[in-house]
Amino acid sequence: MTEKLSEETRKTVLKPLFDTGWAMVDGRDAIHKTYVFDNFVSAFGWMTQVAIWAEKWDHHPEWDNIYKTVNVTLTTHDVDGLSALDAKLARKMDGLFGGGAA
Numbered sequence: 001m002t003e004k005l006s007e008e009t010r011k012t013v014l015k016p017l018f019d020t021g022w023a024m025v026d027g028r029d030a031i032h033k034t035y036v037f038d039n040f041v042s043a044f045g046w047m048t049q050v051a052i053w054a055e056k057w058d059h060h061p062e063w064d065n066i067y068k069t070v071n072v073t074l075t076t077h078d079v080d081g082l083s084a085l086d087a088k089l090a091r092k093m094d095g096l097f098g099g100g101a102a
């Protein structure tokens with residue numbers, strides 16, 4: 001059963017993500033990051049890769065894409081807040097991001 005991250009766990013799990021550009025969303029127990037790619041095809045290709053992992057892990061992002069920019073928000077709807085799955089997917093997203101214009 002997925003659980004909300006405890007205050008203690010957040011200190012270790014979220015810190016590395018904040019170091020790579022993730023930030024808490026005002027008013028939500030969620031994290032957000034904007035990825036900027038070299039072009040639309042790179043952005044969409046990255047989204048496609050992420051989508052496969054999201055489906056495999058049954059954990060899906062809230063995201064939008066405008067041309068070469070992808071805005072991502074992660075939270076776990078089932079627990080109405082951040083869980084380990086959000087950190088896991090965020091790490092995967094960062095790992096798949098080869099570095100664009102961002």
Ligand SMILES: C[C@H](O)[C@H](O)[C@H]1CNC2=NC(N)=NC(=O)C2=N1
Nearest residue numbers: 058059060061075076077078079
């Ligand atoms: C039925 C399905 O397993 C659930 O709705 C999954 C799907 N993907 C999900 N994604 C996210 N971000 N949070 C969830 O709670 C969630 N739940």
